[in-house]
Amino acid sequence: xxxxxxxxxxxxxxxxxxxxxxxxxxxxxxxxxxxxxxxxxxxxxxxxxxxxxxxxxxxxxxxxxxxxxxxxxxxxxxxxxxxxxxxxxxxxxxxxxxxxxxxxxxxxxxxxxxxxxxxxxxxxxxxxxxxxxxxxxxxxxxxxxxxxxxxxxxxxxxxxxxxxxxxxxxxxxxxxxxxxxxxxxxxxxxxxxxxxxxxxxxxxxxxxxxxxxxxxxxxxxxxxxxxxxxxxxxxxxxxxxxxxxxxxxxxxxxxxxxxxxxxxxxxxxxxxxxxxxxxxxxxxxxxxxxxxxxxxxxxxxxxxxxxxxxxxxxxxxxxxxxxxxxxxxxxxxxxxx
Amino acid sequence: xxxxxxxxxxxxxxxxxxxxxxxxxxxxxxxxxxxxxxxxxxxxxxxxxxxxxxxxxxxxxxxxxxxxxxxxxxxxxxxxxxxxxxxxxxxxxxxxxxxxxxxxxxxxxxxxxxxxxxxxxxxxxxxxxxxxxxxxxxxxxxxxxxxxxxxxxxxxxxxxxxxxxxxxxxxxxxxxxxxxxxxxxxxxxxxxxxxxxxxxxxxxxxxxxxxxxxxxxxxxxxxxxxxxxxxxxxxxxxxxxxxxxxxxxxxxxxxxxxxxxxxxxxxxxxxxxxxxxxxxxxxxxxxxxxxxxxxxxxxxxxxxxxxxxxxxxxxxxxxxxx
Numbered sequence: 001x002x003x004x005x006x007x008x009x010x011x012x013x014x015x016x017x018x019x020x021x022x023x024x025x026x027x028x029x030x031x032x033x034x035x036x037x038x039x040x041x042x043x044x045x046x047x048x049x050x051x052x053x054x055x056x057x058x059x060x061x062x063x064x065x066x067x068x069x070x071x072x073x074x075x076x077x078x079x080x081x082x083x084x085x086x087x088x089x090x091x092x093x094x095x096x097x098x099x100x101x102x103x104x105x106x107x108x109x110x111x112x113x114x115x116x117x118x119x120x121x122x123x124x125x126x127x128x129x130x131x132x133x134x135x136x137x138x139x140x141x142x143x144x145x146x147x148x149x150x151x152x153x154x155x156x157x158x159x160x161x162x163x164x165x166x167x168x169x170x171x172x173x174x175x176x177x178x179x180x181x182x183x184x185x186x187x188x189x190x191x192x193x194x195x196x197x198x199x200x201x202x203x204x205x206x207x208x209x210x211x212x213x214x215x216x217x218x219x220x221x222x223x224x225x226x227x228x229x230x231x232x233x234x235x236x237x238x239x240x241x242x243x244x245x246x247x248x249x250x251x252x253x254x255x256x257x258x259x260x261x262x263x264x265x266x267x268x269x270x271x272x273x274x275x276x277x278x279x280x281x282x283x284x285x286x287x288x289x290x291x292x293x294x295x296x297x298x299x300x301x302x303x304x305x306x307x308x309x310x311x312x313x314x315x316x317x318x319x320x321x322x323x324x325x326x327x328x329x330x331x332x333x334x335x336x337x
Numbered sequence: 338x339x340x341x342x343x344x345x346x347x348x349x350x351x352x353x354x355x356x357x358x359x360x361x362x363x364x365x366x367x368x369x370x371x372x373x374x375x376x377x378x379x380x381x382x383x384x385x386x387x388x389x390x391x392x393x394x395x396x397x398x399x400x401x402x403x404x405x406x407x408x409x410x411x412x413x414x415x416x417x418x419x420x421x422x423x424x425x426x427x428x429x430x431x432x433x434x435x436x437x438x439x440x441x442x443x444x445x446x447x448x449x450x451x452x453x454x455x456x457x458x459x460x461x462x463x464x465x466x467x468x469x470x471x472x473x474x475x476x477x478x479x480x481x482x483x484x485x486x487x488x489x490x491x492x493x494x495x496x497x498x499x500x501x502x503x504x505x506x507x508x509x510x511x512x513x514x515x516x517x518x519x520x521x522x523x524x525x526x527x528x529x530x531x532x533x534x535x536x537x538x539x540x541x542x543x544x545x546x547x548x549x550x551x552x553x554x555x556x557x558x559x560x561x562x563x564x565x566x567x568x569x570x571x572x573x574x575x576x577x578x579x580x581x582x583x584x585x586x587x588x589x590x591x592x593x594x595x596x597x598x599x600x601x602x603x604x605x606x607x608x609x610x611x612x613x614x615x616x617x618x619x620x621x622x623x624x625x626x627x628x629x630x631x632x633x634x635x636x637x638x639x640x641x642x643x644x645x646x647x648x649x650x651x652x653x654x655x656x657x658x659x
Contacts, residue, residue, distance in 0.1 A: 222616065222617050222621055223617065223620070223621050248650065251617075251650030252575065252620070255617055258580070278654070281654045281655075281656060283656070284656075285650060295571055296572075296576055298543075299542075299543025299544065299545040299546060299573070300543060300544055300545040301545055328572070329569065330572060332606075333602045
């Protein structure tokens with residue numbers, strides 16, 4: 001948390017209210033190293049829809065292949081430009097993604113829409129390309145312990161493994177997106193230093209990832225820690241190459257996304273119907289719901305290209321398939337059933 | 338419309354453009370806990386008096402400085418609040434804690450005072466239709482009633498808080514003009530309310546509409562006298578509260594465990610959870626005086642009594658068992 005002077009931007013305050021903060025009649029200037037001036041809110045935000053991958057991956061019920069394909073096809077019709085379709089991990093680890101090839105082959109690719117897939121290693125990359133993938137994603141962690149527990153190696157070692165994938169992707173002219181997990185906290189280490197996040201983001205960017213998605217894996221971030229983290233990262237990676245992937249486990253996602261936008265971020269990851277619980281907090285929610293993000297962005301006058309009604313239809317479909325209630329509050333509020 | 342958007346963005350940037358937006362926050366935010374009143378009032382299950390009292394007593398031990406205890410409306414309209422006098426008399430008042438109660442009219446006010454109330458609240462609406470449907474009179478007529486109450490309250494040195502409902506949208510009228518919200522807020526302030534809580538009754542507001550509304554209202558009412566009462570029906574509450582904080586609001590209403598559904602959207606949530614608000618504020622280095630763990634305990638208690646799951650994501654994440 002940044003140790004800064006909190007200012008009130010106008011007015012003299014009544015001490016009878018029992019509040020203790022500085023009362024100033026004019027806005028004071030705060031000088032500190034590394035501060036950036038605030039950005040205007042972006043006019044457009046690109047939403048990266050991770051429901052079919054990150055969402056379904058964290059749902060207990062295995063979804064039939066046709067349902068996954070139908071979900072992706074419905075999402076393709078909603079105006080989303082990026083839909084993460086599946087993951088080329090070993091089915092042994094993630095049974096939900098075992099039908100990765102059929103899904104890739106079965107979806108109707110809408111022109112102008114990209115369908116990235118996760119590729120944890122060279123083998124996965126090769127299988128992905130063979131199945132028709134034209135964009136892939138790799139994952140690094142900002143926490144050493146998380147990296148060890150998750151993929152059995154240090155952060156640096158994991159990045160070295162991805163070198164192979166990067167080289168192959170370059171040769172095949174396949175763009176690669178990089179994810180950094182645990183950017184606001186780690187289920188094992190607790191607090192994660194912003195500098196560590198910046199270090200990993202910088203490495204991924206330098207390796208050739210065109211975009212780095214900063215993931216608050218356990219949803220513990222707040223507008224306080226988000227800003228600190230983004231300040232550190234934007235010193236190393238241009239803000240235009242950054243995205244935020246906020247989990248709503250502590251209800252902070254939309255507030256975190258808002259401050260990210262204020263810092264110049266214009267790419268936001270989310271999951272239709274808020275699919276995907278949190279594997280580290282039993283019964284708690286995970287991904288932020290795309291519907292709720294879109295509702296907020298449209299309310300801010302920011303364009304997303306997304307048709308909220310069609311998006312909600314896709315959400316309703318997958319929730320019926322999973323026999324679960326939507327985690328999207330917008331969907332719940334507008335559902336009259 | 339384009340200019341308006343540019344203005345919005347300027348505000349979000351920070352006023353002078355040279356400082357970082359995250360520096361524009363109050364050091365301290367006062368939380369007004371409305372669970373025992375707004376929360377319970379919108380819960381289907383009628384809660385026994387002693388449970389209400391225990392809830393309030395638990396909340397009194399959390400560091401909250403304002404706990405809205407009950408409502409002196411006619412029991413005919415709000416059966417959940419029919420035990421208002423017993424509740425007010427039964428609670429253990431902690432020092433430095435206020436226990437405001439709703440008083441829609443003189444009768445309610447007199448009953449409240451008889452039961453020991455030392456602070457009251459009145460409810461106005463920014464929507465004419467909502468006012469007529471909810472309290473059966475026009476906005477102007479409701480102000481006359483409130484003036485009566487405030488006059489009597491002044492004589493007894495009882496502070497009065499004013500609410501403006503439908504500040505960001507109305508279930509009947511739809512969009513509500515910021516100018517109308519400003520007019521009603523200003524009227525309530527003018528007749529003597531010390532604080533005006535701007536309520537997004539149906540939770541439709543977004544940071545965009547919140548900003549627009551606050552920009553207009555602060556032209557008429559000093560920001561130090563404003564509070565926001567955000568509903569989380571569309572998941573926007575924390576983002577809306579954050580926006581309000583950036584504008585300079587430093588009083589936030591919330592309900593323990595997010596008690597209270599939305600009467601206008603079947604099965605949807607209503608009040609934002611105190612736990613989630615406190616988590617955010619503390620994460621931003623903003624003080625509240627509130628002990629989050631103790632609030633979660635109070636939340637556990639009332640959810641258990643209501644046989645329902647908490648609406649607080651923080652509480653869920655920390656794996657509270659009913």
